[in-house]
Amino acid sequence: MTKDAGRIYLSSPHMSGKEQQYVDDAFQSNWIAPLGPHVDAFEKEIANYVQSAGAVAMCSGTAAIHLSLRLLGVGKGDTVFCSTLTFVASANPILYQGAEPVFIDSEPMSWNMSPVALKHAFVHADNTGKLPKAVIVVNLYGQNADMDPLLALCNEYNVPVIEDAAESLGATYRNKASGTFGKFGIYSFNGNKMITTSGGGMLVSNDLEALEKARFWATQARDSARHYEHSEVGYNYRLSNVLAAIGRAQLQVLEDRITARRTVFERYYSELGDIDGIRFLSEASYGRCTRWLTALIIDPTKLGVSVDQVIDELALYNIEARPVWKPMHLQPLFKHYLYFVHGDSSISDSLFNNGICLPSGSNLTQEDQKFVIACFKRAIVQKKP
Secondary structure (H helix, E strand, O other): OOOOOOOEOOOOOOOOOOHHHHHHHHHHOOOOOEOOHHHHHHHHHHHHHHOOOEEEEEOOHHHHHHHHHHHOOOOOOOEEEEEOOOOHHHOHHHHHOOOEEEEEOEOOOOOOEOHHHHHHHHHHHHHOOOOOOEEEEEOOOOOOOOHHHHHHHHHHOOOOEEEEOOOOOOOEEOOEEOOOOOOEEEEEOEOOOOOOOEOOEEEEEOOHHHHHHHHHHHEOOOOOOOOOOOOOOOOEOEOEHHHHHHHHHHHHOHHHHHHHHHHHHHHHHHHHOOOOOEEEOOOOOOOOOOOOOEEEEEOHHHHOOOHHHHHHHHHHOOEOOEEOOOOHHHOOOOOOOOEEOOOOOOHHHHHHHHEEEEOOOOOOOHHHHHHHHHHHHHHOOOOOO
């Protein structure tokens, strides 16, 4: 089985053709230095798209999480609850602030934060007299977490929520935009996300005063003075005008990108969904999943093959596939921190051990996807009775 074309990536950048026009404008106007009119416009356009009161463009989603924690007063000795099944960028900013993460398991339907595990964590924290300063809820693979029970728990204990929507721009929960349910929401525009600025992120909130403070900190906390005056620690966290120009063009085609990725998922599901031993991440009834990545579970006892073996087999045909995120509580960096499970055993461990993400880009051609499916079927050798 061979294919002449190049590597099939998991999720590669997808340009619309309009980006060059916006970038040319930045060059012609000489707004090359950080900040500028495209940054201002991009912030307004994102805020309008998700129906948030305001937004601040950042150099990364990680920076947006970091400033969210600082805005909430998280500091040394504090604890922050965080989804365990996520990329490390969700949790690293907790350490930046000198705080300690407490990791929360997934629930089996959406793979996002489990309200059951969150309740266990809150009860334990309340009993020990150390409630968290914040809860970071991560929305995985283009699907929003079930926010109603999560927010109810956080409100019961009066703890603010940061919604890490790095992977879920364009998703919805009960007809409201993903990333707009907490005190702060963050999006990522990394090269593999729904839209990209090559690298970048956005902080959104209905608290305009807090956003203005974040904007101040992100611009090296420069005081209003003729000379360079600094009274607080600041960061070089702002998005450049050139990258914001790319983002503006990308945002215009976001709905098309969502449609394309959902079509990619449907093709996979149509070809593989009936195979005994395969279970796809299902779309929750409460909202739209963008299908940022097509993720599924392999049952090795039924298929006679492991996730690693499938990934290795696909790699032989120049196809990129990856395991589901390795949970934070299993990472060497975080293995000494508390972790609360959903039930009798860890859901996130099981998802990591048996989960795989297949090429899902909005620019994945039908021909390439057929090739991926054929190679995947070749890799899964079903056991004979």
